[in-house]
Amino acid sequence: MAPQFAPMQNDLILRTARGEKVERPPMWVMRQAGRYLPEYHEAKGSHDFFECCRSPEIASTLTLQPILRYSGLVDAAIIFSDILVIPQAMGMEVVMKDKVGPHFPSPLRSPEDPQYQQLLDKNVSVQDELQYVYDAITMTRQKLEGRVPLIGFCGAPWTLLSYMVEGGGSKMFVQVKTWIYKYPEQSKKLLQKIAELCVEYLALQVVAGAQVHRPKKFFNIGEDLTHTRWQMIQVFDSWAGELSPSTFKVFSLPYLEYIADKLPKRLTELKQDVVPMTVFAKGAWYALDDLCDTKYNVIGLDWLHAPAEAYKTARAKGKVLQGNADPGILYGSKESITAVVKEMVEGFGRGKQGWIANLGHGITPFVKPDDLKFYFEEIHRLTRD
Numbered sequence: 001m002a003p004q005f006a007p008m009q010n011d012l013i014l015r016t017a018r019g020e021k022v023e024r025p026p027m028w029v030m031r032q033a034g035r036y037l038p039e040y041h042e043a044k045g046s047h048d049f050f051e052c053c054r055s056p057e058i059a060s061t062l063t064l065q066p067i068l069r070y071s072g073l074v075d076a077a078i079i080f081s082d083i084l085v086i087p088q089a090m091g092m093e094v095v096m097k098d099k100v101g102p103h104f105p106s107p108l109r110s111p112e113d114p115q116y117q118q119l120l121d122k123n124v125s126v127q128d129e130l131q132y133v134y135d136a137i138t139m140t141r142q143k144l145e146g147r148v149p150l151i152g153f154c155g156a157p158w159t160l161l162s163y164m165v166e167g168g169g170s171k172m173f174v175q176v177k178t179w180i181y182k183y184p185e186q187s188k189k190l191l192q193k194i195a196e197l198c199v200e201y202l203a204l205q206v207v208a209g210a211q212v213h214r215p216k217k218f219f220n221i222g223e224d225l226t227h228t229r230w231q232m233i234q235v236f237d238s239w240a241g242e243l244s245p246s247t248f249k250v251f252s253l254p255y256l257e258y259i260a261d262k263l264p265k266r267l268t269e270l271k272q273d274v275v276p277m278t279v280f281a282k283g284a285w286y287a288l289d290d291l292c293d294t295k296y297n298v299i300g301l302d303w304l305h306a307p308a309e310a311y312k313t314a315r316a317k318g319k320v321l322q323g324n325a326d327p328g329i330l331y332g333s334k335e336s337i338t339a340v341v342k343e344m345v346e347g348f349g350r351g352k353q354g355w356i357a358n359l360g361h362g363i364t365p366f367v368k369p370d371d372l373k374f375y376f377e378e379i380h381r382l383t384r385d
């Protein structure tokens with residue numbers, strides 16, 4: 001039987017993502033459960049990063065931390081995990097190196113590497129390999145007690161391929177550029193394989209948080225009430241900006257589209273409702289038009305976009321935007337935070353439709369938690385009627 005969860009109290013982000021008119025913009029920030037929070041370090045203790053991801057108890061505790069600290073200001077939780085759990089599920093080793101970031105001891109170097117064929121041929125069960133994520137989602141949904149919806153996520157195929165061949169973060173992208181320019185067909189095969197795994201992984205995340213009951217006041221006339229979800233999902237293409245407009249169309253966009261086309265179908269097969277979908281292609285400012293033509297409901301923006309201009313493009317195509325202040329603003333003065341919030345509020349339709357307030361990328365370490373609070377409060381203040 002499906003687990004039972006408390007009724008949802010705040011569905012603002014879901015209504016906004018579906019394009020409805022709202023009373024104020026919903027807010028959350030990427031990496032909101034992270035190193036800038038003292039309670040994060042406390043709960044993490046001496047546990048390794050991936051150990052925290054694999055422990056539903058720790059992952060759910062970390063997920064809830066910003067929700068508790070910024071109660072009333074944060075309208076969504078995002079499950080504490082990492083995009084690199086997919087390469088791990090595919091059999092690659094990934095470790096998190098302190099102060100360095102993710103590291104693959106044996107990255108995929110070329111199509112001649114025996115790992116290449118193994119990765120393509122392996123029948124990966126994301127059901128079995130990533131059960132700990134689904135357990136963390138179910139536990140988090142229980143601990144949230146209906147406070148806010150929970151966002152599930154995965155990495156985009158292009159970004160995951162980059163990590164798998166670079167072996168970690170990169171400045172020059174030598175390996176992945178070699179792959180796409182020397183071995184384009186082999187690259188595409190792997191991108192497709194990753195995209196298929198992403199669909200199944202996202203679908204199973206939705207299943208793990210599925211909810212059957214909800215309070216009467218949220219019913220819509222004529223709606224099928226048997227399987228109502230309180231979730232959404234986001235696909236992170238953090239390295240999209242390494243591609244050119246034309247190579248993005250070949251090595252990233254088709255796989256992002258594949259996920260957005262297939263996920264609703266897969267959810268229907270699994271007798272689940274569809275959930276709102278967000279795509280965040282960092283650095284791909286040139287692709288806004290193309291992304292607005294996909295089936296994603298929400299397009300995440302980094303700070304390379306001027307809010308008013310992006311909003312015009314997105315609204316013309318009925319899309320919702322998410323973002324987009326430079327996370328670096330949180331190191332600045334209160335006046336500069338207010339100025340950037342004003343620009344967003346004015347640019348994004350005063351937050352009454354089509355805007356989910358966020359930062360333009362994940363919040364960075366050393367930000368003072370109260371400065372993030374001020375950012376949220378300013379969004380709240382400036383969108384109040």
Ligand SMILES: Cc1c2[nH]c(c1CCC(=O)O)Cc1[nH]c(c(CCC(=O)O)c1C)Cc1[nH]c(c(CCC(=O)O)c1C)Cc1[nH]c(c(C)c1CCC(=O)O)C2
Nearest residue numbers: 030031032033034049078079080081082083101236238362
């Ligand atoms: C590229 C990427 C990764 N992971 C992720 C992305 C896409 C988003 C983005 O572009 O930032 C996604 C991610 N990673 C994490 C979350 C958790 C949910 C959230 O609060 O947003 C999410 C959504 C936790 C994390 N993921 C990581 C941390 C820090 C771990 C620690 O040192 O305690 C957290 C809280 C580690 C991580 N994981 C990854 C990197 C590059 C790093 C190192 C980052 C750094 O050193 O600044 C891979």
